[in-house]
Amino acid sequence: MMRVSMRVNGAQTEAEIEPRLLLVHYLRNTLGLTGTHWGCDTSNCGACTVWLDGLPVKSCTTLAAMADGHEVRTVEDLADGDSLDPVQQGFMQEHGLQCGFCTPGMLMTARALLDRDPDPDEATIREAISGNLCRCTGYENIVRAIRWAAEHQAAQAREEAAL
Amino acid sequence: MTATEVPAPDDTRTPGGNPLGFGRMLRKEDARFLRGQGRYVDDVVLPGMLHGAVLRSPYAHARLVSIDTSAAEAHPRVKAVITGQTLESLNLAWMPTLSGDVTAVLATDKVRFQGQEVAFVIAEDEYSARDALELIDVEYDPLPAVVDAKHALDPDAPVIRDDLEGRTDNHIYDWEAGDAQACEEAFAKADVVVSEDIIYPRVHPAPMETCGSVAHMDKVTGKLTVWTTTQAPHAHRTVYALVAGLPEHKIQIISPDIGGGFGNKVGIYPGYVLSIVGSIVTGAPVKWMEDRSENLMSTSFARDYHMHGDIAATKEGKILALRVNVLADHGAFNGVAQPTKFPAGFFHIFTGSYDYPAAHCKVTAVYTNKALGGVAYACSFRITEAVYLVERMVDCLAFELKMDPAELRMKNLLRPEQFPYTSPTGWEYDSGDYPRALSEAMRIAGYDDLRREQAERRAAAESDPSVPLMGIGLSFFTEGVGAGPRKHMDILGLGMADGCELRLHPTGKAQLRLSVQTQGQGHETTFAQIVSHVLGIPPEDVEVLHGDTDNTPFGLGTYGSRSTPVSGAAAAVAAQRVKDKARLIAATSLECSVDDLEWEHGRWFVKGDPTKGQTMAEIAMAAHSSLELPEGVEGHLDASVVYNPPNLTYPFGAYICVVDVDRQTGVVKVRRFIAVDDCGPRINPMIVEGQIHGGLADGVGMALMEVIAFDKEGNNLGGSFMDYLLPTSLECPSWELGMTVTPSPHHPIGTKGVGESATVGSPAAVVNAVLDALQIRAADMPFTPAMTWRALQGRPMRPDLAIE
Numbered sequence: 014m015m016r017v018s019m020r021v022n023g024a025q026t027e028a029e030i031e032p033r034l035l036l037v038h039y040l041r042n043t044l045g046l047t048g049t050h051w052g053c054d055t056s057n058c059g060a061c062t063v064w065l066d067g068l069p070v071k072s073c074t075t076l077a078a079m080a081d082g083h084e085v086r087t088v089e090d091l092a093d094g095d096s097l098d099p100v101q102q103g104f105m106q107e108h109g110l111q112c113g114f115c116t117p118g119m120l121m122t123a124r125a126l127l128d129r130d131p132d133p134d135e136a137t138i139r140e141a142i143s144g145n146l147c148r149c150t151g152y153e154n155i156v157r158a159i160r161w162a163a164e165h166q167a168a169q170a171r172e173e174a175a176l
Numbered sequence: 177m178t179a180t181e182v183p184a185p186d187d188t189r190t191p192g193g194n195p196l197g198f199g200r201m202l203r204k205e206d207a208r209f210l211r212g213q214g215r216y217v218d219d220v221v222l223p224g225m226l227h228g229a230v231l232r233s234p235y236a237h238a239r240l241v242s243i244d245t246s247a248a249e250a251h252p253r254v255k256a257v258i259t260g261q262t263l264e265s266l267n268l269a270w271m272p273t274l275s276g277d278v279t280a281v282l283a284t285d286k287v288r289f290q291g292q293e294v295a296f297v298i299a300e301d302e303y304s305a306r307d308a309l310e311l312i313d314v315e316y317d318p319l320p321a322v323v324d325a326k327h328a329l330d331p332d333a334p335v336i337r338d339d340l341e342g343r344t345d346n347h348i349y350d351w352e353a354g355d356a357q358a359c360e361e362a363f364a365k366a367d368v369v370v371s372e373d374i375i376y377p378r379v380h381p382a383p384m385e386t387c388g389s390v391a392h393m394d395k396v397t398g399k400l401t402v403w404t405t406t407q408a409p410h411a412h413r414t415v416y417a418l419v420a421g422l423p424e425h426k427i428q429i430i431s432p433d434i435g436g437g438f439g440n441k442v443g444i445y446p447g448y449v450l451s452i453v454g455s456i457v458t459g460a461p462v463k464w465m466e467d468r469s470e471n472l473m474s475t476s477f478a479r480d481y482h483m484h485g486d487i488a489a490t491k492e493g494k495i496l497a498l499r500v501n502v503l504a505d506h507g508a509f510n511g512v513a514q515p516t517k518f519p520a521g522f523f524h525i526f527t528g529s530y531d532y533p534a535a536h537c538k539v540t541a542v543y544t545n546k547a548l549g550g551v552a553y554a555c556s557f558r559i560t561e562a563v564y565l566v567e568r569m570v571d572c573l574a575f576e577l578k579m580d581p582a583e584l585r586m587k588n589l590l591r592p593e594q595f596p597y598t599s600p601t602g603w604e605y606d607s608g609d610y611p612r613a614l615s616e617a618m619r620i621a622g623y624d625d626l627r628r629e630q631a632e633r634r635a636a637a638e639s640d641p642s643v644p645l646m647g648i649g650l651s652f653f654t655e656g657v658g659a660g661p662r663k664h665m666d667i668l669g670l671g672m673a674d675g676c677e678l679r680l681h682p683t684g685k686a687q688l689r690l691s692v693q694t695q696g697q698g699h700e701t702t703f704a705q706i707v708s709h710v711l712g713i714p715p716e717d718v719e720v721l722h723g724d725t726d727n728t729p730f731g732l733g734t735y736g737s738r739s740t741p742v743s744g745a746a747a748a749v750a751a752q753r754v755k756d757k758a759r760l761i762a763a764t765s766l767e768c769s770v771d772d773l774e775w776e777h778g779r780w781f782v783k784g785d786p787t788k789g790q791t792m793a794e795i796a797m798a799a800h801s802s803l804e805l806p807e808g809v810e811g812h813l814d815a816s817v818v819y820n821p822p823n824l825t826y827p828f829g830a831y832i833c834v835v836d837v838d839r840q841t842g843v844v845k846v847r848r849f850i851a852v853d854d855c856g857p858r859i860n861p862m863i864v865e866g867q868i869h870g871g872l873a874d875g876v877g878m879a880l881m882e883v884i885a886f887d888k889e890g891n892n893l894g895g896s897f898m899d900y901l902l903p904t905s906l907e908c909p910s911w912e913l914g915m916t917v918t919p920s921p922h923h924p925i926g927t928k929g930v931g932e933s934a935t936v937g938s939p940a941a942v943v944n945a946v947l948d949a950l951q952i953r954a955a956d957m958p959f960t961p962a963m964t965w966r967a968l969q970g971r972p973m974r975p976d977l978a979i980e
């Protein structure tokens with residue numbers, strides 16, 4: 014057993030864990046943050062995508078021990094109270110989710126993309142989400158959702174600047 | 177209510193900003209999913225919950241010599257180890273399948289496919305449970321495996337099902353439909369006959385969430401609660417009651433949020449049963465979640481049809497007859513999930529969308545050493561295989577006649593005046609305007625321009641091998657969805673009709689309880705819109721309850737695109753009954769005669785005096801008040817309905833796919849995909865389009881990437897997402913959708929199902945496009961670069977076996 018501590022969604026967490034514990038299980042089982050999902054054994058599906066120090070990683074192939082002393086962010090942290098992040102709003106407006114199982118991973122990937130490229134074109138978006146599988150949407154509306162978020166967050170930023 | 181009118185778009189917006197009735201409405205369920213607050217089976221945690229893991233067979237076919245579980249039992253965190261022997265003592269080692277066969281819960285005598293369940297460990301945590309699997313010592317005596325369905329009936333083939341009395345071969349059934357004699361005559365008269373072998377290989381629905389369950393048997397109350405990934409919670413409850421002898425009123429099945437189903441979550445898997453047995457044995461709740469390779473290797477596969485088609489036509493291209501022989505690989509147990517009287521599902525709708533009098537099919541089903549299943553993956557009970565067959569055969573005919581495949585289709589499509597149309601194999605298509613849908617797809621595609629571009633490219637490609645080959649593929653499909661009626665269709669004796677209950681509370685807010693269950697289809701939104709459409713109350717005032725057998729009426733569940741055709745009709749009829757009763761109550765309150773009342777915008781009012789009337793909310797309050805109601809009118813405002821569909825609904829569509837094939841690498845790129853769907857009026861067009869998008873991706877996946885193949889020992893070669901490839905955002909183009917609207921004449925609101933249309937219709941369009949690019953008549957999917965390359969060399973491969 015070993016002790017790990019990491020900030021998750023801004024809050025300090027700590028636990029005694031087996032060294033082999035996967036980050037996805039630390040989040041889901043140890044902390045009860047079940048928004049992060051698990052969908053494969055081979056790092057292919059991206060349902061488990063979270064941020065580690067600001068970068069999206071697949072938490073099914075990251076040991077909790079590797080996150081010791083680091084900063085983790087999950088889907089539960091995207092909304093600011095009642096107000097949804099623009100990517101969450103975009104997914105709703107453009108119907109970017111059906112069963113919702115891939116959605117947390119998609120959202121974390123999308124948010125990271127827009128942070129690094131606030132105005133991505135369709136090809137860039139498709140490339141960015143190509144490590145996240147979705148079985149329901151055929152990706153079309155996910156692409157549109159991310160474009161929606163890009164456009165609306167730009168508009169929101171302009172409004173804020175004008176104030 | 178009449179079905180033939182298409183509801184005029186109503187621009188009225190509700191206080192919540194939603195359409196009143198039909199129209200684009202954002203989904204209610206999104207609020208929780210977007211925040212990571214969905215509740216899927218794996219999110220269920222109960223006090224004292226234990227974790228199960230399944231030990232699986234490494235062999236495709238082997239005799240079980242011995243199992244030693246002592247080391248596993250000695251593991252400090254292990255609570256119990258269950259083997260086939262334990263189950264035999266409980267009379268639970270075998271369970272019935274949905275097709276009149278039995279299947280092993282845990283193997284007792286032999287293992288019959290790789291990945292079959294051999295033992296179940298229950299431990300305090302999942303990691304320990306899986307550690308303990310390693311400690312179980314199983315001695316197997318390997319046997320030769322039947323891997324190639326084509327050799328399953330060889331005289332010297334090993335007999336897989338020696339558990340069944342008197343079994344001496346691997347034959348399951350022969351089944352036919354249509355008129356062989358009429359076919360014979362039509363073929364004798366034909367100018368042209370084209371024959372082709374077509375494999376629809378084994379694929380897997382692979383929803384992003386795997387299958388699992390959490391079972392809790394409360395010893396004190398005797399109540400069994402099972403949270404489980406099921407598309408058919410009520411059917412599961414009844415099956416558990418029948419199989420395990422548990423009292424049905426003490427079983428509650430909860431199917432919470434489900435991460436995609438596609439037919440994968442219809443059947444009852446050994447893991448579900450084992451979690452229940454585990455809870456009974458240990459007295460604690462037991463969770464079992466399969467991992468991805470378990471999902472791909474052991475749960476319901478789809479297709480695996482080896483087809484031989486013959487099509488007969490005049491030299492002008494008028495189709496005269498279609499004949500097909502199918503060898504169906506059902507795996508080691510016949511566990512196909514379909515209505516009892518339909519052993520090959522609805523495959524005999526294979527005559528498709530065309531007008532010709534003669535058709536015949538014969539299906540021979542066999543056992544092989546592979547996982548069971550067969551009907552899954554959004555196939556509408558094998559209409560996917562049927563559409564693939566006919567649409568490939570029509571293209572083969574076009575190839576031989578050197579005729580444009582669009583022209584050939586146009587020449588043979590059923591005409592609108594032929595509906596309702598009885599097909600040569602006995603299906604009654606309810607409504608359709610097929611030429612209109614095909615013309616619309618060709619218009620959106622710019623079909624003639626595409627053909628011109630293709631001709632130019634072919635000319636250029638002659639001198640330059642780096643110019644990609646361009647292909648244009650079409651498919652036209654007719655679906656049949658919304659099973660029953662109950663007199664023709666049942667599953668395990670349970671008639672296919674679905675219940676629904678609608679209740680208006682005193683303040684006019686409503687609850688709708690459904691037997692069907694959503695796995696992403698957005699029922700909480702769409703069904704609220706159906707009630708809103710009929711009753712004129714805002715959809716945000718209708719709460720839809722589903723997926724919990726204690727709180728919903730009985731019904732057969734969601735698969736085969738049956739939710740809207742069956743339960744959608746039930747909801748509409750329930751709402752209509754509430755509306756009719758509301759009229760009686762309004763007449764009493766307003767002290768007028770019922771005939772004096774008119775309906776508009778959710779309100780009954782007195783003819784000629786619109787100020788004198790009552791809204792549904794006012795009527796609901798009156799219904800619960802001290803108002804004296806007329807003789808025969810009960811208080812309160814609710815209705816309960818069991819809807820027994822008179823017929824299937826028959827959505828249809830025309831698809832066009834454009835691909836580029838790199839001759840130097842065999843890589844196929846889907847450049848465009850045009851889909852014109854007709855599913856009658858669209859309740860929520862946004863949701864309908866989303867469903868179509870998903871199905872089109874399935875078509876690209878199956879045509880280009882997805883296959884579960886086996887090596888000669890019967891090892892599953894598609895057991896992970898590194899081997900079983902799902903389409904990503906890069907393989908999928910931006911879909912171009914169009915629509916036509918032909919209401920169903922027998923559905924109370926005219927709607928048809930749509931959930932599986934695109935999965936059913938699209939694979940043929942992609943394959944036809946690839947073959948059009950390669951300018952060859954036939955080769956089998958999936959067109960991975962290697963398969964395409966070999967087809968280009970004139971040496972196409974069989975996709976299903978790693979055997980040459």
Ligand code: FES
Nearest residue numbers: 052053058059073
């Ligand atoms: S669970 Fe599939 S990539 Fe992590």
Ligand code: FES
Nearest residue numbers: 111115147148149
């Ligand atoms: S919404 Fe179901 S997997 Fe993406």
